[in-house]
Amino acid sequence: MKNCALDLGNTQLKVALFQDRDFLNLEVFTTFQDLVSFLNNETIEHSILSSVLNGHETQQLLSQLNIQPKILGESTPIPIQNNYRTPKTLGNDRLANACFAGVQCPGQSALVIDAGTCLKMDLVNAENEYLGGSIGPGLEMRFKALNNYTGNLPLLSNEEEYQNLVGNDTNTSILSGVKIGMQEEINGLIRRYEANYDDLTIFITGGDLDKFELKSKNTIFADRLITLKGLNEILLFNI
Structure with missing residues (x-):
């Protein structure tokens, strides 16, 4: 059974194909035309769309x-x-x-950290109940805020590598404040959870x-496809 999870964002149109729960491939498009051309040449049995x-x-x-x-909406049945x-x-x-998280960890609590445009944390407890979490600014948003809301601070890239605690000029001080600061924020929240x-x-x-560099008493599982895999879990729950 070939499934398709579509995640339509403002700048990227993502398509993930699955064989039941097994991930097959990911395609990312920037235009409807390319997305439609790809999908209409695939044999897909079931699909879900988040937009x-x-x-x-x-x-x-x-x-x-x-x-x-x-179409994923408020009334769509979900597995949690x-x-x-x-x-x-x-x-x-x-x-x-x-x-x-709920499907992957039945009978135990699970936390998903989503470090993208925003820093989001979402918790499912051992009773398979979604409780909520937190939303904060992501890396790029933090760099832009320093530049936008001050007169003299430069706009730095979130791709710049930096791990020193003490910055010895303005650029490295920003990198420390944003990158080390956000890292410590995440690790502090992990400890509290x-x-x-x-x-x-x-x-x-x-x-x-x-x-x-995240720190936890337990293993932290990294997976760029969690959102798309979660959409597929919702789809499977509705078949």
């Missing part, structure tokens, strides 16, 4: 596809209990990450997942 695009753009895409994906107080405001990426939840499994995903 941050407006309704008109999403319908425009769907009208060109040979498949009719299940969603205890988030405001489900209408919950991002599909966070929900998918939580579903992945581990203190409150026994037998905690930790996953990390997102574009910046490899930019930090």
Whole structure:
């Protein structure tokens, strides 16, 4: 059974193909035309779509596809209990990450750290209940904020390597404050989660997942595809 998980963002259109739960391949597009051409040449049995695009753009895409994906929304059945107080405001990426964690770790607590545009943490407890988590600025957002909200601080790239605690000029001081600061923030939150939840499994995903030296009592599992795999878990739950 070939499944397709579509994650439509503002700048990237991601397609992941699965054979049941087994990941096959990932394709990333920047135009509807290329996405449609690829999908219409694939034999897909089941599909799911998560989109941050407006309704008109999403319908425009769907009208060109040979498949009719299940649209992920607030009322979509999911394989975990969603205890988030405001489900209408919950991002599909966070929900998918939580579903992945819940399926991967039945009977134990799991934390997903998503280090992308924002730094997000999402917790599923041992009763398979999604409790919520936290949202903070990601690396690039922190660099941009220092540049945008001050008169003299330069805009640095989040690709610059730096591990020293003490910066000895303005650039390295920014790198220390942003990169070391964010690393310590994540590690501090990990310690607090581990203190409150026994037998905690930790996953990390997102574009910046490899930019930090994370510390945990347990193994931290890194996987850039957690959101797409979570979408596939939601799809499998609805078949």
